[in-house]
Amino acid sequence: MIPISDPKSQLDTIQDELLKELKDVLKSGQYILGSRVSDLERTIAKRLGTAEAIGVGNGTDALILTLNAYGIGKGDEVITTPFTFFATAEAITRVGATPVFADVDQRTFNIDPSKIEDKITDVTKAILPVHLFGQPAAMGEINQIAKKHHLYVIEDACQAFGATYKGNQAGALGDAACFSFFPTKNLPTIGDGGMITTSDPKLAKRIRSLRAHGSYKKYHHNEIGYNSRLDEIHAAVIATCLNYIDQWNDHRRHLASRYDDALREIPFIRRPYRDLDSTHVYHLYCVESDQRDEFRNALTKQNISTGVYYPRCLHLQKAYEHLGYKLGDFPIAESLSEKLFALPLYPGLLLEEQDYIIERIKRQVSE
Numbered sequence: 052m053i054p055i056s057d058p059k060s061q062l063d064t065i066q067d068e069l070l071k072e073l074k075d076v077l078k079s080g081q082y083i084l085g086s087r088v089s090d091l092e093r094t095i096a097k098r099l100g101t102a103e104a105i106g107v108g109n110g111t112d113a114l115i116l117t118l119n120a121y122g123i124g125k126g127d128e129v130i131t132t133p134f135t136f137f138a139t140a141e142a143i144t145r146v147g148a149t150p151v152f153a154d155v156d157q158r159t160f161n162i163d164p165s166k167i168e169d170k171i172t173d174v175t176k177a178i179l180p181v182h183l184f185g186q187p188a189a190m191g192e193i194n195q196i197a198k199k200h201h202l203y204v205i206e207d208a209c210q211a212f213g214a215t216y217k218g219n220q221a222g223a224l225g226d227a228a229c230f231s232f233f234p235t236k237n238l239p240t241i242g243d244g245g246m247i248t249t250s251d252p253k254l255a256k257r258i259r260s261l262r263a264h265g266s267y268k269k270y271h272h273n274e275i276g277y278n279s280r281l282d283e284i285h286a287a288v289i290a291t292c293l294n295y296i297d298q299w300n301d302h303r304r305h306l307a308s309r310y311d312d313a314l315r316e317i318p319f320i321r322r323p324y325r326d327l328d329s330t331h332v333y334h335l336y337c338v339e340s341d342q343r344d345e346f347r348n349a350l351t352k353q354n355i356s357t358g359v360y361y362p363r364c365l366h367l368q369k370a371y372e373h374l375g376y377k378l379g380d381f382p383i384a385e386s387l388s389e390k391l392f393a394l395p396l397y398p399g400l401l402l403e404e405q406d407y408i409i410e411r412i413k414r415q416v417s418e
């Protein structure tokens with residue numbers, strides 16, 4: 052079966068380097084918040100063009116810690132997209148605030164800036180756009196709205212390491228940004244890991260404290276925090292992968308262009324839109340079709356995996372029943388949840404395998 056994504060095939064290509072790094076960590080005796088984490092933080096901040104980067108336990112914690120460090124909590128609202136992984140909104144709820152959804156853009160699948168202003172109230176504190184599937188949200192417009200209404204902009208860049216918007220890196224496009232190094236992400240580790248980037252030193256200082264039980268100095272706790280640190284072992288893996296991220300992202304874009312070319316003439320399938328302001332890193336390559344189930348069933352029979360991201364919008368999740376949303380509130384997001392599906396795309400996907408997938412899609416259309 053050709054999978055949708057395959058972290059193992061990606062990491063296999065650098066296995067010797069990784070094994071050496073893992074051995075070095077083991078031998079170092081330093082496993083938590085050591086020099087590998089601080090080196091990686093410096094490297095990532097420099098690469099993205101932010102003053103600070105702070106390693107944390109995972110992408111969800113990155114969002115929670117950032118919201119918490121901004122003092123966002125009970126009684127506050129944060130505007131975000133209903134079409135994302137659950138963790139985006141979950142983090143808002145976890146700090147005690149309320150996620151307020153705004154519908155997405157039909158072409159980019161990202162939050163539609165023209166739908167944001169209507170949602171702003173006296174208690175809105177932040178806008179939390181997601182760079183979905185690896186393509187940055189319309190950050191120019193979003194930042195303008197935020198500035199006008201004195202709101203923070205927190206990027207959910209969990210799917211977009213290496214993506215750019217108007218020449219700037221995802222992660223340096225708002226006030227703070229959150230990354231995930233979950234194994235299927237563009238920049239992976241072999242477990243959980245996360246990072247926050249920001250150029251606000253006060254925010255960074257508070258996040259550094261929050262990630263380690265609210266402690267500024269060992270055994271001195273100024274506030275109730277979390278235990279959410281990036282482990283040395285993950286910092287070592289991420290630092291090694293970072294040497295290959297440009298190559299991997301280029302290859303993802305190459306595969307995406309090959310799908311784009313091949314699917315151009317295919318009826319019943321709409322290819323993902325490429326925003327000219329951005330470089331997309333194709334964490335996922337999602338196409339839209341009214342005949343999603345037919346395509347997916349046919350491809351499964353030919354040993355080709357496909358995936359649905361995301362089959363249920365966040366405003367329709369049981370966990371958010373209490374917010375009182377209903378079907379029809381966000382028609383574009385709802386329609387995407389019924390029509391989008393992802394084709395296999397990952398650095399280890401062979402061109403012959405991709406040709407086979409394309410040939411099978413064409414055959415399904417002609418049958």
Ligand SMILES: Cc1ncc(COP(=O)(O)O)c(C=O)c1O
Pocket residue numbers: 109110111112135136138139181207209210230231232233243244245
């Ligand atoms: C858009 C988005 N936000 C947040 C997360 C949460 O990241 P993690 O799984 O590292 O907690 C993910 C990934 O799973 C994601 O895709």
